[in-house]
Amino acid sequence: MHAPATRWTTRTAKLLRTTVLSLLAAVAAAGMSAGPALAADGDVTWTVRTASNSYGATRSSYSYNVNPGGTIEDGMVVANRGKAPLNLTVYAADGFTTDAGQLDLLTRDKKSVAIGAWVHPDSASVAIKPGKTATVPIKISVPDNATPGDYVGGILTSLTQPDQAEGINVDRRLGIRIKLRVGGELKPALAIEDFGVDYKGTWNPFGRGDATITYKIHNTGNAALSSEQAASVSGPFGLLRTKAHDLPKTPELLPGESWQVTVPVEDVSPAFRLAAAAALTPLLTDPSGSITPLDKISDTAHAWVVPWTLLLLVVVVVAAVVVAIRLTRRNRVRRKQREDARVQEAVEQALRGPKA
Structure with a gap:
């Protein structure tokens, strides 16, 4: 059995003779199930998986180490699980990380410069009868001047069908991830x-x-x-x-x-x-x-x-303390002045002697 690959879906909407492209990615994480990646919509159903060979029999995706100038030959198995013949387009594309943190692949109208340019399927399309399978050979040719490091992309099968109800063409894509590490000094940073x-x-x-x-x-x-x-x-x-x-x-x-x-x-x-x-x-x-x-x-x-509110509270408290101290001192001075005045008056009265 084979672990799942990755499924991508693209819609091409035609409105006022203008083509609008939008990418809808439904990513099936490797190892989530034991079956191959599945594309199903009504009577149209197909699967893709890695070929069983010297690279492995139960791979969820393609992963290679290769030096600049090296080549790799592998294969992808496509199975028609539906009731009608299928004619699928086959191509490779560079990968990128979406804003949602998922791996996605460039659409066919975008130029690939790495995996999408180095991976070549044996044929640009594959025709499969109902209930049958076909193996698509793929060859990876790494340029002599390739920069060492990691590259990620995918090999895709695609089926474009018209949706009469919505007036759009639906491009359904099903593919398998390819991770390539080109030999040389690895500088992760x-x-x-x-x-x-x-x-x-x-x-x-x-x-x-x-x-x-x-x-x-x-x-x-x-x-x-x-x-x-x-x-x-x-x-x-x-x-x-x-x-x-x-x-x-x-x-x-x-x-x-x-x-x-x-x-x-x-x-x-x-x-x-x-x-x-x-x-x-x-x-x-x-x-x-x-x-x-x-x-x-x-x-x-x-x-x-x-902390403005805390500072304001501190200022208010300090101001209240200062005012309280000043009022206390002023009251103390006034009391002392009144007491001194009473004493002075008593002394003066005593000096004058008793009245006749």
Whole structure:
């Protein structure tokens, strides 16, 4: 049995003679089931899987190590599970990471420069009778000047059908991921960029607010990398530290790709000068699926946080204390003056003697 590959769906809408392309990706993660990847819609159903050969019999996707100038020959098995003959288009395309963190493939109208340009199916189409299978040989030719590192793409089967009810053409795509590591020096590297922190306080002078840490993860190396994240916010000298909890692992980024991260940190003390810190542990996956954690990278950012309501309360309290002290002193002086006046009057009266 074979683990699933990946399914992509594209709709080409025709409106006022203008063609609108939109990509709808439904990704079936490798290993979720024991069967091949399946495309089904009414009476049209087909599957794709990797061919069984010296590279393996139960592969969920294609994964190779090859040197610049090298070639690889493999195959994809396509099965028609429907009741009508199928004529499928076969082609390769470069991969990219979507905003949702999923791997997707370029549409046919976009130019591929790596996997999509190096992978060549034996035929641009395949015709399959109902209940039959066909093996499509594929050849990968890596250029002599290929840059070492990781490349990801896929080999696709495609069927375009008109949808009379909606007046559109539906391009259904079913494919298998290809990960290629070109030999040479591997330089895995992630960078944290555009790091910042923002704080939103509360009117409660003794309350805590919420901080938001933002940064961009940039794959500056030549290897595909995911990463584990950690983030925290603290006051001066590391006091009053608050950690962000349950941060997810970032998606695997291809060389050159970036991923925007927003981390909310709740219950943060407004400690005048906040320090936000983020740390990433890059994770390198080799062709066998083994994951190796690399050295951590980190960055920090600072923000002034003035607890205005608390300061206002302190000012009011201090002002009240000052006024109370001044009033107390003034009353004490007045009492002393009245007492001195009574004493003076008594002395003068005693000096004058008793009245006749």
